[in-house]
Structure formats: structure tokens, C-alpha cells
Amino acid sequence: MKKVYLDYAATTPVDPEVIAAMEPCFYEKFGNASSLHAYGQEAKKILEDSRQTLADFIGARPEEIIFTSGGTESDNTVLSGVSCALEKKGNHIVTSMIEHHAVIEPAKFLEKHGFKVTYLKVDKDGLVSPDDLKKAITDKTILVSIMHANNEIGTLQPIAELGRITKEKGVYFHTDAVQTVGHVPVNVGELNVDFLSLSAHKFYGPKGVGALYVRQGCRMDTYMRGGDQEKGRRASTHNISGIAGLARAIELCRDNMDKENAYQASLRDRLIKEIPALIPDVRLNGHPAQRLPNNVNFSIKYIEGESMLLSLDMLGIACSTGSACTSSSLEPSHVLLAIGLDHETAHGSLRISLGRWTTGADVDYLLEKLPPVVKKLREMSPLYEK
Numbered sequence: 001m002k003k004v005y006l007d008y009a010a011t012t013p014v015d016p017e018v019i020a021a022m023e024p025c026f027y028e029k030f031g032n033a034s035s036l037h038a039y040g041q042e043a044k045k046i047l048e049d050s051r052q053t054l055a056d057f058i059g060a061r062p063e064e065i066i067f068t069s070g071g072t073e074s075d076n077t078v079l080s081g082v083s084c085a086l087e088k089k090g091n092h093i094v095t096s097m098i099e100h101h102a103v104i105e106p107a108k109f110l111e112k113h114g115f116k117v118t119y120l121k122v123d124k125d126g127l128v129s130p131d132d133l134k135k136a137i138t139d140k141t142i143l144v145s146i147m148h149a150n151n152e153i154g155t156l157q158p159i160a161e162l163g164r165i166t167k168e169k170g171v172y173f174h175t176d177a178v179q180t181v182g183h184v185p186v187n188v189g190e191l192n193v194d195f196l197s198l199s200a201h202k203f204y205g206p207k208g209v210g211a212l213y214v215r216q217g218c219r220m221d222t223y224m225r226g227g228d229q230e231k232g233r234r235a236s237t238h239n240i241s242g243i244a245g246l247a248r249a250i251e252l253c254r255d256n257m258d259k260e261n262a263y264q265a266s267l268r269d270r271l272i273k274e275i276p277a278l279i280p281d282v283r284l285n286g287h288p289a290q291r292l293p294n295n296v297n298f299s300i301k302y303i304e305g306e307s308m309l310l311s312l313d314m315l316g317i318a319c320s321t322g323s324a325c326t327s328s329s330l331e332p333s334h335v336l337l338a339i340g341l342d343h344e345t346a347h348g349s350l351r352i353s354l355g356r357w358t359t360g361a362d363v364d365y366l367l368e369k370l371p372p373v374v375k376k377l378r379e380m381s382p383l384y385e386k
């Protein structure tokens with residue numbers, strides 16, 4: 001059977017060149033980067049070279065990079081670490097209603113421990129308003145956390161502009177850039193951010209490795225304790241193979257970004273144009289222009305996302321509804337509710353995310369198979385009136 005993977009926002013396959021860069025770290029260069037002997041020093045060199053590659057790519061200094069186990073750990077580290085470090089200064093955090101659970105859940109946890117959190121609304125396209133942010137910041141605010149691009153609807157936030165506001169107010173600014181690093185240009189100076197999260201498995205690197213950018217001078221408590229790796233800022237033996245893979249993945253994205261962007265955006269735009277032409281009663285979710293080059297998200301009325309997903313899966317097509325993290329629960333996505341969809345419409349969403357190996361033929365296959373799947377499900381749906 002034909003197999004078509006259209007779920008790159010959930011995770012990407014590892015590029016073979018990344019695997020080649022990782023391989024030596026499992027046997028000849030297996031040392032612990034904290035050891036003083038030659039094995040350790042060899043691993044340490046890979047670690048520091050990788051740090052330099054990543055730092056250069058996002059416009060940071062190498063000392064400002066902390067390697068972590070991925071996006072979730074980076075997000076948790078910022079929320080918890082900044083709250084602990086600045087609790088004497090204030091107890092208020094500002095974030096948005098459409099953040100990834102890796103930000104929402106630590107924020108909720110902090111609320112149970114005496115912090116106040118403002119969850120900013122977004123407009124129908126998923127955008128945070130700079131004015132709302134300005135109004136939300138008080139003299140008790142210690143951190144603002146707004147994601148760079150949303151993982152479900154692909155909307156890109158005006159991070160540089162939001163960052164100018166936090167800078168003026170003297171408040172730390174974090175962005176979860178897990179969906180953008182490797183996909184669109186990301187420069188911490190231009191974005192005016194103090195903290196930035198990223199994860200390798202979203203840009204053709206391995207799972208279980210990521211990084212956190214921390215601007216020099218910013219105060220943050222340690223989240224992972226138990227060793228003096230990363231200058232005491234993140235304990236645990238360095239995942240050298242993963243870190244080497246992350247760095248190689250960054251190089252490949254860096255060298256091909258413009259070409260890959262343009263290519264994926266052309267496939268995206270075909271889907272955005274053709275799906276409504278083939279299927280009645282659909283609605284594009286996310287900003288029409290200010291969106292990730294690889295993201296398509298439609299609400300397909302009168303049917304359930306889960307049934308659509310399973311029907312497509314039987315035809316070899318892998319997409320997503322809501323986000324992968326919540327698709328096991330029956331609650332509709334908090335992101336789709338936040339952009340104003342009613343529960344029924346939110347339940348019938350389809351996210352198609354494209355990547356390095358998506359072909360025109362893959363898109364053709366989806367455009368051939370999706371309309372009859374929707375038609376059949378609608379015929380069985382009690383919500384659908386012909």
C-alpha cells in the first residue's frame with residue numbers, strides 16, 4: 001500500500017546525514033564529556049562544536065545555549081526556573097491561550113503554588129494582540145511566554161514586536177520556537193527574546209534532545225540538579241550522539257532553508273486552494289498568510305476528526321487532528337476553541353504538515369482520497385443535513 005506521511009509537525013524522520021554524524025558517538029567517540037581523559041575530551045569537542053553551530057544559527061553566544069532533552073524540558077525549565085529565581089520580585093506570568101501543553105501545564109502547576117497567570121486571548125486567526133500584552137503586564141510580572149508558531153494552526157506570532165514591549169517594561173520574554181527553528185529564520189536578537197526553546201526531532205534530528213537559549217545575565221534557577229554539566233544549569237551526562245545529531249540537522253536546515261521553504265509553501269498553497277474546491281463546508285484555520293510554510297489546518301464540518309484520521313490511515317495517509325498530545329483525549333483542541341470555533345467544528349479538524357520528503361504525488365494522493373472519505377463520513381453523520 002502507498003504510504004504518505006503528512007504529520008511532520010508531530011515529528012520528522014531523521015535525515016540519513018544526521019545519522020551518519022551520530023554514529024561515531026556510539027562506539028569510538030563514546031566518552032563522557034565531563035571526563036578528563038582523551039575519550040572525554042573527544043566528546044567535549046563534539047559538544048562544544050555543536051554548541052557553536054547552534055549558537056551561530058540562532059544569533060546567540062555559545063555560553064547562552066543549554067542542551068536539554070527536548071522542547072518540553074526547555075519550556076518547563078524556563079517557567080519553573082524563572083519563577084523560582086524571581087519569586088521575590090513578583091508572582092505574575094503572562095502567556096497565551098494557545099500555547100503547547102509544555103507551557104500551559106507548568107503554568108497551571110505554578111498557579112497551584114501561589115503564582116497568578118494571565119492567558120492572553122487570540123483573534124480568529126490565532127494572533128496575540130500587542131495591546132493586550134501591554135495591558136496585561138503589571139509590576140508583579142516576571143515572565144512572558146508566547147510561542148513563535150503554533151503547532152496546530154501554524155500561525156506565526158509577531159514575536160519581535162511583543163519582545164519590544166517586554167523589553168520596554170523590563171520583563172523576561174520566552175518563546176517556544178519548537179515549530180520554527182530549522183523551518184523559518186530564527187534570530188534571538190531580532191526577535192527580542194531572553195529565552196527560546198527548540199527540539200531536534202522537529203527538524204530531522206533525533207528525539208530526546210533539544211536546547212534552551214538563555215540570554216546572558218538573565219536569572220534562572222536550575223531545574224535539573226545533580227551534576228555540574230552545562231555550568232551547573234542542567235545536570236545529567238551529555239547526550240553527545242543526540243547533540244551531534246542536532247547540530248548536523250541544523251547545518252542541513254541552514255543550507256537548504258530558502259529552497260525548502262519555497263517548495264513546502266507551494267505544496268501548502270495547493271492544498272489550501274484545492275481542498276475547499278473539492279469539499280464543501282470547510283474552513284481554513286490559522287492565519288491565511290502569516291503561517292508556517294508547512295502547515296495546513298482545516299475544519300471539516302459535520303464529521304469527527306478521529307474517524308477521518310482512521311479512514312485516512314487505512315489508506316496509508318498519516319495526518320493529525322488537534323495535536324498529537326491531546327488526540328487520545330476527547331476534549332477538542334484548546335487552540336481551536338481559542339480561535340472561536342464551536343465544539344462541533346473543533347472536533348472535525350484536520351492538520352496536514354509537510355516536510356523535506358513530501359512530494360507533489362503525496363499531495364495528489366491526499367487530494368484524491370480525502371473527498372470520498374469526507375463524503376462517506378458525512379453520509380453517516382447525524383449532524384449532516386443533505
Ligand SMILES: *Cc1c(COP(=O)(O)O)cnc(C)c1O
Binds near residue numbers: 200208
Ligand atoms: C513538539 C512540541 C513541543 C515538545 O517538544 P518535545 O521535544 O517533543 O518535548 C513543545 N512545543 C511545541 C510548539 C511543539 O510543537
